[in-house]
Amino acid sequence: MRDESSFPAVFVVVAVALAGGVAFLYYKRGAPEPVVEAPPAQTAPVTPGAGNPATLPTTQKESTADGPQDPVAALANAGVGVASANPADLVTKIGAALEAGDFSALGKLIGKDALDEATRNRLAELAAGGHQVKLRQPDAVQEVGELELGSRARWALWLDGAEAGRDRIFFDLKRTADKWSVQAVTLPPGEGQPVPKAVLVDSLGIADAFLQAALRQQFELAKEFADTSSVSDAKIAGLCILFEEGNYRLRPDKPLRAMFQKEDTAGYIARVVTSKGADAAEFSLTLQQPQHNGNWRVSDINLDQLLADYASRVAGGDVYYSPLVKNPKGGDTLVLYFGFNEDQLAPRTQRQLEIVAQILKTDVNKQLTISGHTDALGTEEYNKKLSARRAEIVKNFLVKTGVREDQVITVASGQSQPRRPNFTASGEDNPEGRRANRRSEIYLDFD
CATH class of the missing domain: 3.30.1330.60 (OmpA-like domain)
Structure with a gap:
């Protein structure tokens, strides 16, 4: 046979999808629960203003005359919480107080409305037995995405060396009068408790879990968060390969932007950067929640812009x-x-x-x-x-x-x-x- 033009063998593929509402539930779909692992360390740091919140400042552990403070008691005396114009700064200060074991400062930063009894007890468990809580360095602070456009957002603190699935503390922040405060805290499960596939099973939590799995080429786990009647296996496998081959990472700021939020449907724009941190492309995810409050699933993924960027940077523009x-x-x-x-x-x-x-x-x-x-x-x-x-x-x-x-x-x-x-x-x-x-x-x- 006689063919013209030679071009290296290029294999490609695509995939993807996800969406919103907040509840701390275990997402179960049979078999042992797989887990979402921490994203690669190359994730670009968040940079609000002049500082880098991914490198947390140190504070001294607060004590009383009788010895170290009691975490539960200190958290029970939390005030109304701190409001900050910069959400990254607020989460950074919370991380510093947690690392220092300063639960009095931690309570004042988070506020009593977000610290119910179960959350106070679980925070105390993290410091039980004299173990100091350590955060991943660098890149301890991460923006997960928007719950509501411009008014509610989710941030996370990455724990250092934590077991996969017990790796992040989530903070849902609310914006009022141009300042952000903590609305809710979701902690990883304690020892001996089952590890959920997705800690947060609202639309944003499922979208984030889906993308984290695809970033690590975890096809089976990503598939758990997709509606397989509308999102094909090939698309999911393709997205895994696109992320790997294109060296894509989620943007450090607003990686998932809310497009719309309805009772049973939500849409997000996922934004990715290259391994060097340069803006690359964005693509959309649509998520749906089945009737009777079933688990949210990614129901559609539009990869057109991601594929165009891939063709431009990886496939020689063809x-x-x-x-x-x-x-x-x-x-x-x-x-x-x-x-x-x-x-x-x-x-x-x-x-x-x-x-x-x-x-x-x-x-x-x-x-x-x-x-x-x-x-x-x-x-x-x-x-x-x-x-x-x-x-x-x-x-x-x-x-x-x-x-x-x-x-x-x-x-x-x-x-x-x-x-x-x-x-x-x-x-x-x-x-x-x-x-x-x-x-x-x-x-x-x-x-």
């Missing part, structure tokens, strides 16, 4: 190298591209397939179909064989990583299913169209 295409059977399909007469996998494609392999190895009952394709140059017989080799090379790689052979089905489609025209309307060669047709497609048939 818009025809879309990592995700619609499958005739429904849903989305992951796509691997090949260059001139190629049937070998590039290093980048191999890294992406390793994520697909992890998905398959979590459940031997999962099965996927790989179809090989070519452009229209060359004979049909040659193209049929070339497409078979392209499908088999993908299967062989997955099997070498530990996937069972019976989990992978291959199909040789030859030149019969072009994604774009191989020739122009006047009958001339169309290299750009043919480039998009040299591919293998991965259909994740998991349900």
